[in-house]
Amino acid sequence: MAExxxxxASTPTGGIIEPRTPKGFRDALPPRALAVERCVEGAREVxxxxxxxxxxxxxxxxxxxLTGKGGSESDRQMYRFADxxxxxxxxxxxxxxxxxxxxxxxxxxLPFPVSLYQWGTVxxxxxxQRGRSREFLxxxxxxxxxxxxxxxxxxxxVVHEILRRLQAPxxxxxxxxxxxxxxxxxxxxxxxxxxxxxxxxxxxxxxLGHAAVEAELxxxxxxxxxxxxxxxxxxxxxxxxxxxxxxxxxxLGSALDDSAQRLLDVSAWVEAAGVPAGxxxxxxxxxxxxxxxTGMVFETTLNDLPDIGSxxxxxxxxRLTAMFSRDEPxxxxxxxxxxxxxxxxxxxxxxxxxxxxxAYALFAVFDGVPPERYLALAAAARSAGVNAQVYPGVQRxxxxxxxxxxxxxxxxxxxxxxxxxxxxxxxxxxADGATTSAPFDGLPAVLRELQAGEA
Amino acid sequence: MAExxxxxASTPTGGIIEPRTPKGFRDALPPRALAVERCVEGAREVxxxxxxxxxxxxxxxxxxxLTGKGGSESDRQMYRFADxxxxxxxxxxxxxxxxxxxxxxxxxxLPFPVSLYQWGTVxxxxxxQRGRSREFLxxxxxxxxxxxxxxxxxxxxVVHEILRRLQAPxxxxxxxxxxxxxxxxxxxxxxxxxxxxxxxxxxxxxxLGHAAVEAELxxxxxxxxxxxxxxxxxxxxxxxxxxxxxxxxxxLGSALDDSAQRLLDVSAWVEAAGVPAGxxxxxxxxxxxxxxxTGMVFETTLNDLPDIGSxxxxxxxxRLTAMFSRDEPxxxxxxxxxxxxxxxxxxxxxxxxxxxxxAYALFAVFDGVPPERYLALAAAARSAGVNAQVYPGVQRxxxxxxxxxxxxxxxxxxxxxxxxxxxxxxxxxxADGATTSAPFDGLPAVLRELQAGEA
Numbered sequence: 001m002a003e004x005x006x007x008x009a010s011t012p013t014g015g016i017i018e019p020r021t022p023k024g025f026r027d028a029l030p031p032r033a034l035a036v037e038r039c040v041e042g043a044r045e046v047x048x049x050x051x052x053x054x055x056x057x058x059x060x061x062x063x064x065x066l067t068g069k070g071g072s073e074s075d076r077q078m079y080r081f082a083d084x085x086x087x088x089x090x091x092x093x094x095x096x097x098x099x100x101x102x103x104x105x106x107x108x109x110l111p112f113p114v115s116l117y118q119w120g121t122v123x124x125x126x127x128x129q130r131g132r133s134r135e136f137l138x139x140x141x142x143x144x145x146x147x148x149x150x151x152x153x154x155x156x157x158v159v160h161e162i163l164r165r166l167q168a169p170x171x172x173x174x175x176x177x178x179x180x181x182x183x184x185x186x187x188x189x190x191x192x193x194x195x196x197x198x199x200x201x202x203x204x205x206x207x208l209g210h211a212a213v214e215a216e217l218x219x220x221x222x223x224x225x226x227x228x229x230x231x232x233x234x235x236x237x238x239x240x241x242x243x244x245x246x247x248x249x250x251x252l253g254s255a256l257d258d259s260a261q262r263l264l265d266v267s268a269w270v271e272a273a274g275v276p277a278g279x280x281x282x283x284x285x286x287x288x289x290x291x292x293x294t295g296m297v298f299e300t301t302l303n304d305l306p307d308i309g310s311x312x313x314x315x316x317x318x319r320l321t322a323m324f325s326r327d328e329p330x331x332x333x334x335x336x337x338x339x340x341x342x343x344x345x346x347x348x349x350x351x352x353x354x355x356x357x358x359a360y361a362l363f364a365v366f367d368g369v370p371p372e373r374y375l376a377l378a379a380a381a382r383s384a385g386v387n388a389q390v391y392p393g394v395q396r397x398x399x400x401x402x403x404x405x406x407x408x409x410x411x412x413x414x415x416x417x418x419x420x421x422x423x424x425x426x427x428x429x430x431a432d433g434a435t436t437s438a439p440f441d442g443l444p445a446v447l448r449e450l451q452a453g454e455a
Numbered sequence: 456m457a458e459x460x461x462x463x464a465s466t467p468t469g470g471i472i473e474p475r476t477p478k479g480f481r482d483a484l485p486p487r488a489l490a491v492e493r494c495v496e497g498a499r500e501v502x503x504x505x506x507x508x509x510x511x512x513x514x515x516x517x518x519x520x521l522t523g524k525g526g527s528e529s530d531r532q533m534y535r536f537a538d539x540x541x542x543x544x545x546x547x548x549x550x551x552x553x554x555x556x557x558x559x560x561x562x563x564x565l566p567f568p569v570s571l572y573q574w575g576t577v578x579x580x581x582x583x584q585r586g587r588s589r590e591f592l593x594x595x596x597x598x599x600x601x602x603x604x605x606x607x608x609x610x611x612x613v614v615h616e617i618l619r620r621l622q623a624p625x626x627x628x629x630x631x632x633x634x635x636x637x638x639x640x641x642x643x644x645x646x647x648x649x650x651x652x653x654x655x656x657x658x659x660x661x662x663l664g665h666a667a668v669e670a671e672l673x674x675x676x677x678x679x680x681x682x683x684x685x686x687x688x689x690x691x692x693x694x695x696x697x698x699x700x701x702x703x704x705x706x707l708g709s710a711l712d713d714s715a716q717r718l719l720d721v722s723a724w725v726e727a728a729g730v731p732a733g734x735x736x737x738x739x740x741x742x743x744x745x746x747x748x749t750g751m752v753f754e755t756t757l758n759d760l761p762d763i764g765s766x767x768x769x770x771x772x773x774r775l776t777a778m779f780s781r782d783e784p785x786x787x788x789x790x791x792x793x794x795x796x797x798x799x800x801x802x803x804x805x806x807x808x809x810x811x812x813x814a815y816a817l818f819a820v821f822d823g824v825p826p827e828r829y830l831a832l833a834a835a836a837r838s839a840g841v842n843a844q845v846y847p848g849v850q851r852x853x854x855x856x857x858x859x860x861x862x863x864x865x866x867x868x869x870x871x872x873x874x875x876x877x878x879x880x881x882x883x884x885x886a887d888g889a890t891t892s893a894p895f896d897g898l899p900a901v902l903r904e905l906q907a908g909e910a
Binding site: 015016017018019020021022023025026027028029030032033034036037044047048049050051052053054055056057058059060061062064065068077079080081083084085087089091101102104105106109110111112113114115116118121123125126134135143146147148150151153154157265268269272273274323324325326355356357358359362365371372373375376378379382387388389390391392393394403406407409 | 470471472473474475476477478480481482483484485487488489491492499502503504505506507508509510511512513514515516517519520523532534535536538539540542544546556557559560561564565566567568569570571573576578580581589590598601602603605606608609612720723724727728729778779780781810811812813814817820826827828830831833834837842843844845846847848849858861862864
């Protein structure tokens with residue numbers, strides 16, 4: 001990954017343009033791009049197993065679609081401009097608003113309840129934190145047209161399976177219900193007008209800690225008793241059954257309505273679908289900042305890297321299409337994997353690998369051997385399932401070997417004039433320099449075996 | 456696919472925002488998005504077999520990177536605007552210019568000769584043709600740091616394998632050499648100052664036909680003799696050996712320099728790598744509009760749909776990094792699959808399919824059966840390799856069956872209270888309504904067999 005520092009006053013001279021990316025935008029070199037591919041492939045595989053189908057929406061949307069009527073999204077620092085027709089457009093800042101627009105627009109065509117996914121780039125011109133990306137990848141999956149707890153459980157199950165499939169380091173899915181949390185806040189005696197603000201403060205508990213949240217709640221006008229009661233309740237976390245029992249023990253029985261039963265159902269059904277007990281906990285402090293959530297909300301944290309925040313979040317939003325139609329809104333529930341954030345976490349944990357080729361075998365090229373011979377040998381290796389490349393040019397062997405090493409090939413096949421005459425290739429394994437002989441017709445099998453031994 | 460007509464003077468009223476996409480931008484519903492996925496997967500699979508590794512570059516580049524010093528790209532109608540730092544940026548209009556910037560910027564890190572690919576969205580604000588897309592997908596693959604004919608042959612081989620892998624309808628790869636074509640133009644007596652313009656006109660031969668090109672050449676000041684000699688030469692096409700022989704027969708032996716031998720080599724090596732004879736022809740009229748090509752150029756046309764133009768084009772560009780550095784430029788050769796154009800072609804040929812789910816089996820949900828039972832049965836089916844979904848809610852069976860039909864499931868599993876008691880599920884195949892019984896523990900195998908029978 002490489003990010004270019006913001007250019008200073010200097011400008012390129014003499015007709016040469018300095019090759020660099022705008023601030024907040026970075027290239028992915030092959031090791032990172034391969035990791036992105038593995039993430040996307042893994043997520044897709046899991047989603048297909050569960051019947052989710054892909055959609056694609058444009059990178060550009062009409063500005064009014066992105067901002068809504070209120071236009072309160074200016075803090076996301078949308079990229080906005082006029083299109084060639086003079087209409088105001090913007091780059092999408094998430095995949096949820098485009099999904100709501102998509103579902104509203106194609107409502108007559110989609111077979112509800114439909115499970116969809118989309119992954120792609122989103123843009124935010126945020127200028128706040130140093131090194132903050134302005135372009136990043138999200139992978140969203142949603143079930144639309146179903147307001148059931150089954151749909152909620154389906155999303156949480158998929159979250160778990162995706163992160164397992166991506167070999168994410170140990171993680172915990174933290175579930176909550178916005179409805180239940182709101183009841184708890186009200187039960188602590190917080191005045192109705194302050195509830196939304198209090199939810200936003202409670203949501204910072206994991207990030208800021210008990211004392212800071214206590215202070216912020218006091219600033220909002222909550223009495224010490226209210227703060228104490230509220231924090232005692234929202235700091236409860238654990239298996240759903242335990243949490244409900246503990247709330248009852250706190251005298252919060254009257255705050256437990258349908259939403260508590262629904263959390264119990266979701267937790268039980270997620271386990272029935274194969275998610276191990278303990279992978280999912282209820283954490284009453286999870287509120288999610290976004291106002292559009294109406295029911296279940298969740299976040300997923302890496303146990304050894306709590307500071308990077310949630311790598312997969314989401315929840316239920318039953319009114320998101322209301323801005324596009326006076327018809328009954330389409331109920332929805334979904335999740336979003338922050339692929340860049342997850343990969344940054346994996347890098348921080350030293351789990352990333354570095355290769356610049358997808359091939360296992362490099363066929364070195366020698367003077368005096370007709371190129372056709374290498375091409376035919378490489379084609380045979382590929383037919384046997386071995387990714388293979390012929391060195392594309394003429395170079396000293398030493399340089400070809402150095403290339404193989406830098407790029408991360410597993411083995412180099414050596415066929416010089418002598419080997420051509422004898423019909424027996426030499427195969428050098430790069431990990432340890434061990435050399436094997438293989439007659440041309442047995443070469444694909446030898447390479448396949450070597451490759452399997454390193455997988 | 457759905458494209459929204461350009462809105463007229465009407466604006467949404469009453470707080471409702473009309474859900475629509477800007478002109479030239481379209482959503483992909485699941486059938487199209489699934490087809491895109493299949494294309495990308497197929498291309499990636501082939502490229503990995505050949506050792507190509509992915510990269511990712513930002514959607515936004517500095518304006519100067521995209522326009523170059525001259526800024527002559529205005530006819531591409533770039534989307535340009537200021538980023539939050541006030542710098543002029545633009546949305547990329549192809550993947551080649553970003554690649555040149557990337558390779559220049561990371562020259563010290565990349566193991567040359569490196570084979571890279573990138574796929575993604577590009578944007579062109581073109582306002583000319585009706586219904587023309589302003590956003591489309593390209594899939595590019597390039598070998599950099601190698602000026603050999605082996606690298607050229609590698610790209611053409613990959614083009615062939617990708618299109619075969621995507622089950623493209625019958626196609627022809629049309630190869631040429633810009634150097635050879637330029638020699639032919641000069642040999643016809645065209646003055647040096649007019650050569651570039653003449654190349655652009657010759658390139659339109661397939662599109663406009665002989666007479667129109669003849670007229671355009673005359674307009675450029677070519678004499679009737681020059682036009683005749685030139686067209687006689689550039690209308691030659693066929694296997695490389697035949698073309699070279701025919702040029703010699705036209706008295707063009709002196710125009711045949713290294714570039715002719717190189718075309719012969721590339722053709723021979725592509726065949727050695729497994730591309731059948733006849734899949735690739737030399738077509739002397741192929742020039743490619745873009746000025747950056749310096750050697751081999753190629754286009755690929757669908758034999759039954761010549762009008763949609765080339766679905767995969769490319770060539771050699773040995774000076775593309777020169778704008779970014781005074782160092783020796785990095786030699787490159789590459790190709791680009793126009794995924795949207797290819798899919799439009801396949802749709803036009805009636806080869807597209809329509810499904811809105813990736814699952815084979817839908818588990819219908821009945822009153823009186825605990826949801827856990829469905830979730831566990833579906834999880835077992837998935838473990839056996841059957842993509843499966845539980846209907847996410849409570850509905851009359853008729854409605855669930857209609858959903859299964861509309862979404863394109865292959866089978867519905869029926870477990871009502873009776874089946875739950877007996878431990879035997881009913882499986883209804885949607886294609887013909889045939890129903891099979893399966894005890895719960897044998898259900899995954901039954902579904903797998905049904906699924907295999909329909910693949």
